[in-house]
Amino acid sequence: MSIYDTLNPEQKRAVLHNRGPLLILAGAGSGKTRVLTHRIAYLIDEAGVNPWNILAITFTNKAAREMRERVDNIVGYGSENIWVSTFHSTCVRILRRHIDRLGYDTNFTIYDSDDQKTLIREVCKYLDVDTKKFKERALMAAISHAKDEMMSPEQFERENQVDYGKRTIAKVYKEYQSRLKKNNALDFDDLINKTVELLRTNEDVLHYYQNRFKYIMVDEYQDTNTAQFELISTLASTVNEEGEMEHNLCVVGDDDQSIYKFRGANIYNILNFEKQYPDTKIIKLEQNYRSTKNILAAANEVIAHNTERKSKALWTEQEEGDPIYWQIFDTDRDEAESIAVDIANAVKNDDKMYSDFAVLYRTNAQSRILEERLVNLGVPYKIVGGVNFYQRKEIKDLLCYLKTIDNGNDDISVKRIINVPKRGIGLTSVDKVQVHAIDKGISFYQALTEAEYIPTLGRAASKISPFVSMIEILKGKLHNPDYSLLDLFDEIIEATGYVDELREDGTIESQTRIENIQELRNKIASYLDSTDEPSLSNFLEEVSLVADIDTVTDDTNVVILMTIHSAKGLEFPYVYMCGMEDGIFPSYMTITSDDPTEIEEERRLCYVGITRAKKKLSLSAAKMRMQNGEMKFNKPSRFINEIPRFLLKQTGAISAPRFPREDSAFVNSFGGSSNYGTIPSKMAASPYKKPAPLNKSANTMFDKPKTGSSLLNSIPNLQKGLGAAKSFQPNYKVGDTVKHIKFGTGMITKMQQSGNDYEVTVDFEGSGQRKLRASVARLKKL
DNA sequence: CTCAAGAGCCTTTTT
DNA sequence: GGCTCTTGAG
Numbered sequence: 001m002s003i004y005d006t007l008n009p010e011q012k013r014a015v016l017h018n019r020g021p022l023l024i025l026a027g028a029g030s031g032k033t034r035v036l037t038h039r040i041a042y043l044i045d046e047a048g049v050n051p052w053n054i055l056a057i058t059f060t061n062k063a064a065r066e067m068r069e070r071v072d073n074i075v076g077y078g079s080e081n082i083w084v085s086t087f088h089s090t091c092v093r094i095l096r097r098h099i100d101r102l103g104y105d106t107n108f109t110i111y112d113s114d115d116q117k118t119l120i121r122e123v124c125k126y127l128d129v130d131t132k133k134f135k136e137r138a139l140m141a142a143i144s145h146a147k148d149e150m151m152s153p154e155q156f157e158r159e160n161q162v163d164y165g166k167r168t169i170a171k172v173y174k175e176y177q178s179r180l181k182k183n184n185a186l187d188f189d190d191l192i193n194k195t196v197e198l199l200r201t202n203e204d205v206l207h208y209y210q211n212r213f214k215y216i217m218v219d220e221y222q223d224t225n226t227a228q229f230e231l232i233s234t235l236a237s238t239v240n241e242e243g244e245m246e247h248n249l250c251v252v253g254d255d256d257q258s259i260y261k262f263r264g265a266n267i268y269n270i271l272n273f274e275k276q277y278p279d280t281k282i283i284k285l286e287q288n289y290r291s292t293k294n295i296l297a298a299a300n301e302v303i304a305h306n307t308e309r310k311s312k313a314l315w316t317e318q319e320e321g322d323p324i325y326w327q328i329f330d331t332d333r334d335e336a337e338s339i340a341v342d343i344a345n346a347v348k349n350d351d352k353m354y355s356d357f358a359v360l361y362r363t364n365a366q367s368r369i370l371e372e373r374l375v376n377l378g379v380p381y382k383i384v385g386g387v388n389f390y391q392r393k394e395i396k397d398l399l400c401y402l403k404t405i406d407n408g409n410d411d412i413s414v415k416r417i418i419n420v421p422k423r424g425i426g427l428t429s430v431d432k433v434q435v436h437a438i439d440k441g442i443s444f445y446q447a448l449t450e451a452e453y454i455p456t457l458g459r460a461a462s463k464i465s466p467f468v469s470m471i472e473i474l475k476g477k478l479h480n481p482d483y484s485l486l487d488l489f490d491e492i493i494e495a496t497g498y499v500d501e502l503r504e505d506g507t508i509e510s511q512t513r514i515e516n517i518q519e520l521r522n523k524i525a526s527y528l529d530s531t532d533e534p535s536l537s538n539f540l541e542e543v544s545l546v547a548d549i550d551t552v553t554d555d556t557n558v559v560i561l562m563t564i565h566s567a568k569g570l571e572f573p574y575v576y577m578c579g580m581e582d583g584i585f586p587s588y589m590t591i592t593s594d595d596p597t598e599i600e601e602e603r604r605l606c607y608v609g610i611t612r613a614k615k616k617l618s619l620s621a622a623k624m625r626m627q628n629g630e631m632k633f634n635k636p637s638r639f640i641n642e643i644p645r646f647l648l649k650q651t652g653a654i655s656a657p658r659f660p661r662e663d664s665a666f667v668n669s670f671g672g673s674s675n676y677g678t679i680p681s682k683m684a685a686s687p688y689k690k691p692a693p694l695n696k697s698a699n700t701m702f703d704k705p706k707t708g709s710s711l712l713n714s715i716p717n718l719q720k721g722l723g724a725a726k727s728f729q730p731n732y733k734v735g736d737t738v739k740h741i742k743f744g745t746g747m748i749t750k751m752q753q754s755g756n757d758y759e760v761t762v763d764f765e766g767s768g769q770r771k772l773r774a775s776v777a778r779l780k781k782l
Numbered sequence: 783c784t785c786a787a788g789a790g791c792c793t794t795t796t797t
Numbered sequence: 798g799g800c801t802c803t804t805g806a807g
Contacts, residue, residue, distance in 0.1 A: 059797065060797075061797095086797075087797075088797060113796085188796090188797060189797095191797095192797095223797095259795075260795080260796080260797090262794075262795060262796090263795080263796060263797075362794065362795080363793060363794055363795075364793085364794090364795085365792095365793060365794095365798095365799095368798090385795095385796085419783095422783090422784080424783065424784095425783090426783045426784080427783085428783080429783095545797080547796075547797060548796090549796095549797095563794085563795065563796095564795080565794085565795045565796070566795090566796085584794095585794090586794095587793085587794050587795085588793090588794090589793085589794065590794080601795095602794090605794095605795080626798075627793085627798090628791090628792060628793070628798070628799090629792095629798040629799080630798090
């Protein structure tokens, strides 16, 4: 019996297909990752494909990591030579080698959305564009959209000459792009676009990668945008031994789970795949292995309300299971309380794990009240999404020091830290230096080094030179091979007095920041542990491509809270979908939109949410909800009505929704005859009471700093804040054989506790002895 | 140049 | 409600 005998007939057909384009339409929970990994194994073990010729692309690092793990487990030989990576890291890897062909330096910086916004703001100031009329957000979105469609600034300008607004956008786009280049920086979209540009303009590079990636697999294909499609289709044209053109491209996706149109995903990539590649073989995976019959029926019914979709019907051999639970609460607080109590009881009485539960919601803002109730009941949890670790002020500041040292052309980073901590270099001085930089056509940092020759600066120049010499000294030390990244990090903290200042501050907030900095230091340490040839640039790059979902691991026993978007690809035995109200989900924006396809995207999102549940799905809504500081009255989500009655079990008090009278002073602010209502928060009467303040001494982690956002999200806080029991507890001990994703198998020779973590020494078969941090290394006991 | 207080915006989702 | 940006006083 071979590993392929465990597959169902469709899965098997997909796995055994080894040449030519293949489209796998894989419904939720139909085992697509299994198919992909088995197909890789088949290609290597049976079809004689060199592992080196295989590229598997995903969207998130988490998905890539999981696939890598599973591939490693079933591919006998050479699995480390398979490229399994995300779109963005694949591109970075290619660009680091060849981007000099496009006039960039190979140590380019990657800008996150914060940096982008800063740059846009600068551009607007420079071009005299009123940011009241043209919001940075809107400009960013417009530019990003253009890039998704691979439209260059020049092309955008040509095609948008009539409309004043669009002309302005074109101007901003052009300047933005030229400044990115000046700063030797790429934004997320550029990573894809520049790679395509590189391949199109450099035949030798193109041939190299076409030859290398003879077999390409793409996961979540329905989420690809035009640029990503171009990338893939450009790569996936190879010539075989017989001299014929081949497209060994295998894409896996589900049009019903396309939920990223707002981000530029082009659903026609999947809908028209067979037109792009006429000899495409299409395989549908419709058997679901995840959910009960009832859950699946609910999902099928909801999604059937969409018009534009490829026909598909999921089925399962599983039992009917529980009904779908549905409950309407008076307030959002009641809703949150009920969910928290439910979970706490289930864990206490029914022997469930916290990690069996997930609470899903439409918007990140909904997490706050849930979090509050969970804390209250002592239920451990982790929030995924919101503001990620690397965007916190203190982390960004220190990263910008590193970036400045790494790439002096990155003006944005330099400007961010020039006066952090305070050095008496204010905005006026910065502007003067900037003017000088533009005049001379040099970078901002370069201009700083010439500060004493900038006459307008006057005495301020004397404040600048110590900063420059500090950076120069640190830069110089980097050349010493014995000087590690950790030394550099410590020296930055020492030289800037960053932590000292926080310490003097003495507030709980500063304390948390110090802990975050410590955590960043740990991350550097574990980076050094796990990388063969560590470098500053490489570290910064890894950091910039981390998404919050990537930090979710299934080895921590906590309840997971996240948006439905983040939940795609995951599954949980027990799922709560809360805030099932018109105006929340589907969102107000899509309800009022002229574009009817928007509500369909919301419905797909609902479908994604429902299909995350394996055993039990609980839906809930609140009649009254605090939103943007206002009390809102929403009616139950239309999606609830789309689930057949007999599948639902409504629990709790069934009272008619209470809405404000139309003629009252509280008439809704949306206008029209909708059922929405809103009243200012001050007028909102009980039962909505302000929750009691959290106990500070017991929950220092739950105090938020004024700037930066929720500190509740990060793993370190989780480990620290939830008591001793929540520190990292490995399930292995000295003498055990473990597997590391990169170093392979080895034996644990030593384990030493350090704080909430363990330092584990492993003797690896291939790479010898290494010290690893248990919480990061994620060793698997064999 | 820095800090504090007030205005205004926000909320759809994120690699 | 909470975050960010602007404004005006020291």
